[in-house]
Amino acid sequence: MVVPLNTWVLISNFKLAYNLLRRPDGTFNRHLAEFLDRKVPANAKPVDGIFSFDVVIDRGTSLLSRIYRLTDGEPSQPNMAELEKPVSSEVVPVIIFFHGGSFAHSSANSAIYDTLCRRLVGICKAVVVSVNYRRAPENRYPCAYDDGWTALKWVNSRTWLESKKDSKVHIYLAGDSSGGNIAHHVALRAVESGIDILGNILLNPMFAGQERTESEKRLDGKYFVTLQDRDWYWRAFLPEGADRDHPACNPFGPKGKNLKGVKFPKSLVVVAGLDLIQDWQLAYVEGLKKAGQVVKLLYLEQATIGFYLLPNNNHFHTVMDEISKFVSSNC
């Protein structure tokens, strides 16, 4: 059970910084958070064949998304008017990505997520749309879900994202940690509204429940994460007074929805064996299975949270391969 040194440094650094930002009274030191967060600008000049640009997709909420694309082998850099040039392939997967951060941290332009999204573009030959959703505690449930839904509608209505094969946008929802949770809930809304989602990719998705599970007790404080901080983030996100059996964090719990017979997208769920909330993630997988949904579980026994942020371990490559297969299997 070993991690590369620089991964350990990276995750420990986040843990340390995050400890400074959460206040016992439930408020969050947003200014310090933004100061400490390492951000990168979008770049319309291709790097390794991938360029990016930001779009404000909802002026009212200042909802911004960062879009990553492959240059279609064109030598010149796209200017402002060419950024939304129609995709040229028969089938182009469009992955709507929700970054992690336990609903409170990070942004679409955080360096860790900009890097991850660029990797996804290369690996899946996809367009990636990274949603800069509103965060807790300033914006509680259901703001993040609303923003995800807005982004989904926006993506679905972009003609330039339509695959040539069927003039439709081939949409996948993906996210890590809180982003995984958001992906699930946006998929729910999509299903209810008749928007087709081809698949959900959940990396270490953030779920919880009122009871304390075995993994939570066993792994509390052992691998960067504590139950105490998990609780804090749920208190910050969930409506005031709600407990952790709220369907937002416990979709298959006592207040959850029954998905039997629902045309829910197939799911790829990645669970890290050293993540203390794995029992809830595994329960989620079980819940999908019981409802007759297609779900593939990728359980990485020796992985900690954040393993996918650096490409210096086998888990990273395993997961990227799986994601690539998951996204291309619809072609």
Next chain:
Amino acid sequence: MKREHPNLHPRLDPASAGSSSSGYSTMPSVNTNTNDDTSCKAKMWEDDAQADGGMDELLAVLGYKVRSSDMVEVAQKLEQLQEVMGHVQEDGISHLACETVHYNPSDLSTWLESMLSELNPNPNFDSVVMPAQPSIDDSFFTHPESSTITSIDFADHTHQRHQEQRKTNKHSRDVVFEDSSSSDYDLKAIPGKSVFAQPHQIDSSSSSSRDPKRLKSATTDHLYPAAAAASSSSTIGAGAAGSFGVSTESTRPVVLVDSQENGIRLVHLLMACAEAVQENNLTVAEALVKQIGFLAISQAGAMRKVATYFAEALARRIYRLYPQSPMDHSLSDILQMHFYETCPYLKFAHFTANQAILEAFEGKKRVHVIDFSMNQGMQWPALLQALALRPGGPPAFRLTGIGPPSHDNSDHLQEVGWKLAQLAETIHVEFEYRGFVANSLADLDASMLELRPSEFESVAVNSVFELHKLLARPGAIEKVLSVVKQMKPEIVTIVEQEANHNDSVFLDRFTESLHYYSTLFDSLEGSVSTQDKVMSEVYLGKQICNIVACEGPDRIERHETLTQWRTRLGSSGFVPVHLGSNAFKQASMLLALFAGGDGYRVEENNGCLMLGWHTRPLIATSAWRLANKQVVAH
């Protein structure tokens, strides 16, 4: 600096228990597998790391500058902080979050060190609280299964690896610190923590520097832990200034707001026209410019205005109807004042520059500000007030304002000075003023400024959106920077547009500025006062015209990026003074007061602060001091 190199590999070190490592860092593991391949691979990784100036590439991409050779030390600091924070009361942590000023979080080692000092004020590191057992779960790092992953090894054979290190700890599970050739520790031994928040100014890079000779030349007895005003770039490799092993090529950040059909067509036309101009295909260009004019009318919002200004500039270039230069100064002052009111860019510039000046002037009794961008003197009332309120009372304040001659023979520089003098009197700040008229900053010589000895009077040089103009004439910027050095300033504050509008290729310049001003105009859309907005647009429109229609010495809006300025200032003998989380926070709060405040964002960038619209930085504030300046104690 010697790297620990062969000694790190336990296979080669008989005393150690472990064997192979496939280091993505340079640390060995304690696993018992002996694997020839992986240890060779380890060497390969290490060598790769060295080739990049030692920076861990993977972390660099994520925004953190950590040398591979420092990784262990950084890990140890993290561990230590975890341990200490675990023991400290909540107050201690909240102190770190609220009171402490943080600087340059990209430089992990220094940042961690500063927090350690906050929590462990004891300067003697022997008595620093050390865990008897490492706080991490041991099982995390021992019994590695996979031979492809390294571990942190805290067993006592560690000390054999650091053979050149002085301090070792005899207890078997204790974490060993790097020795004091990381001379930051030498400095820590000097007693006397500053009472005032004084930036920790040493002449070298952060604690990760291993060059004792360099550090010993610096003297400081102020150990404010939160800052390291060091130019790390000068030790790492000046060519890569600002980069952490990431490409130093320029980026083009774009924020689209309205992706309407006409907007895109307009941009297409503008680009086509610019290309035609570049190819000297003036008939085509002329036709396109007319088309743009028609199309622009039908467009709404920022895009229409931007397109109109760019089209006009293109037309001027095509028809050789170059704009008069320079513009009547009083008109440009008025325009600038409206710009000041409408949007936060100038206010941010003044605020952040003042913050740096205030900190640099801490404890000084007599101060002299030399302002290259005097205009209406809007920056100075706030600084005067802050100085008036400082504990211990205000310093004697001298201001030298430099500006171009006015067309109507009025002495506006003197008028501005007079108004400031009146303000100073009401708030009881001893005030002295001198206005200097100069066509160009390059006409200045230090001897003209009546500088007083630096032990007697501390100097700040301030330049807001002025330096780029000097790039229009060869030798001008070099002259000015050398004159600045002669002023022996405590601090030099520079605010510039965050864009490269000085490319020698016209089309590139055009494209960059089109993106930049589109974003800038977008940010103005939310303003309440129409008149202010229009004036601001005219103000910006003049810049657009200059960038697109002018050439040679007339083209003065030669904006360059922070990365470019860093390189230039670094090679001219200046080192950065970092702006911290306090300035960041207050600047962010200031933004909330502006309409459309939601879109304005402050970003921290290696000790500098940038203001942008959404995710696109538009202006950058940086602060500098002389590389060989000694910090004077008092």
